[in-house]
Amino acid sequence: MIRILVILLGCYIAWRLIRGLLRKKARTEAMPEGPRGRIxxxxxxxxxCGTYVARRDGIVEKTxxxxxxxxxxxxxxxxxxxxxRSEG
Ligand SMILES: [Zn+2]
Structure with missing residues (x-):
């Protein structure tokens, strides 16, 4: 009786491992080309003036x-x- 339980448990663990591997693989393969909402x-x-501006909408000055x-x-x-003025 215990042997059957052990075998079942082994099968369950193996199944979970395989599923996990498959999922991981699918996740890396199904990488979207670009995120929908741009970050x-x-x-x-x-x-x-202290206003918050979206970087791409604002005027960017490199200092x-x-x-x-x-x-x-x-x-x-x-x-x-x-x-x-403050410099000079
Ligand atoms: Zn401003």
Whole structure:
């Protein structure tokens, strides 16, 4: 009686392992080409006026300190003017 139980248990474990392997394989094979919702839509704070702007919608300015995103050209110009003033 116990032997049957052990065999059944062994079968069950083997089945689970095989299923797990198959699932893993299927998951890696069925990789989507690109995510549906693009993740590059990051919200960044405009350092001039404090508004949060989507990175791709805003005006990106590369500075030595890093990338800044502005909601409008006006903000960018104001900010850069302010930076220059503080430098000189
Ligand atoms: Zn702004």
């Amino acid at each position: 590059d839509d990051v919200m960044v704070k405009d350092p001039q 030595p300190e890093g990338e800044l995103v502005f909601c409008s050209r006006e903000c960018r110009e104001k900010y850069l003017a302010g930076q220059k």
